[in-house]
Amino acid sequence: MASTLSCPRCQQQLERTTTPHGVFYGCAGCGGKALGVDVLRRTFARDEINAVWRRAITGEGTAGRACPSCRNAMLEVSATEGEQPLRIDVCRLCHSLWFDADELVRLTPLPPNVARASGLRDSDTRKPEARATPEWQAVAELLNSPVDWAGPAAQQPSKLWLVILGALAAALVAVLLRVL
Numbered sequence: 001m002a003s004t005l006s007c008p009r010c011q012q013q014l015e016r017t018t019t020p021h022g023v024f025y026g027c028a029g030c031g032g033k034a035l036g037v038d039v040l041r042r043t044f045a046r047d048e049i050n051a052v053w054r055r056a057i058t059g060e061g062t063a064g065r066a067c068p069s070c071r072n073a074m075l076e077v078s079a080t081e082g083e084q085p086l087r088i089d090v091c092r093l094c095h096s097l098w099f100d101a102d103e104l105v106r107l108t109p110l111p112p113n114v115a116r117a118s119g120l121r122d123s124d125t126r127k128p129e130a131r132a133t134p135e136w137q138a139v140a141e142l143l144n145s146p147v148d149w150a151g152p153a154a155q156q157p158s159k160l161w162l163v164i165l166g167a168l169a170a171a172l173v174a175v176l177l178r179v180l
C-alpha cells in the first residue's frame with residue numbers, strides 16, 4: 001500500500017507493510033526501511049535499540065537526511081562500534097528510525113519466543129491453551145461423574161416406580177369407587 005512518506009535516499013513513495021510486530025514503511029527503489037522505535041523494540045534486541053534512541057535524544061550524532069514523514073533533518077547516530085560502524089538515521093519528532101537496505105540485518109533479532117511474548121501474536125498463541133483448560137476439566141468431570149452419581153442414580157428408578165405405582169393404585173381405587 002502506497003503511503004505519503006517518501007524515501008530519504010531516492011524520494012520514491014514508501015510502501016506500508018504490516019507485520020506481526022507492527023507497521024513499517026519500505027522503499028521499493030533502494031530497499032531502505034522506516035520503522036518506529038516501538039516496532040523495533042518488539043523485533044530486535046532492546047538494548048541495541050534503546051542505545052541508539054538514547055544517543056539520539058541526548059543530541060549525539062550528526063544531522064543527516066530528511067525524515068520520510070516530517071522532512072526535518074534526522075540525526076545520524078552510531079549503533080555499533082568496530083571497523084564498519086552502523087550509522088542509523090533517527091527522527092526524534094516521529095520516534096522513527098531509517099535503515100538503508102543493508103543496515104537492518106545487522107541488528108540482533110530477538111529469539112522467536114521473546115518476540116512472540118512481546119509482540120502482537122501474543123493473544124493468538126495463548127488462546128488455544130486458555131480454551132484447552134476448561135475443556136480438559138469438563139472431560140475430567142464427565143469421566144468422574146458415574147463414580148460420584150452411582151448411588152443417587154441407582155436409587156432414582158425405584159423412587160420413580162413408587163410414584164407410578166402410587167398413581168396407578170389411586171387411579172384403580174378411583175375406577176373401583178365409580179364402578180361400585
Ligand SMILES: [Zn+2]
Pocket residue numbers: 007008009010011012027028029030031032
Ligand atoms: Zn529509496
Ligand SMILES: [Zn+2]
Pocket residue numbers: 067068069070071072091092093094095
Ligand atoms: Zn520525522
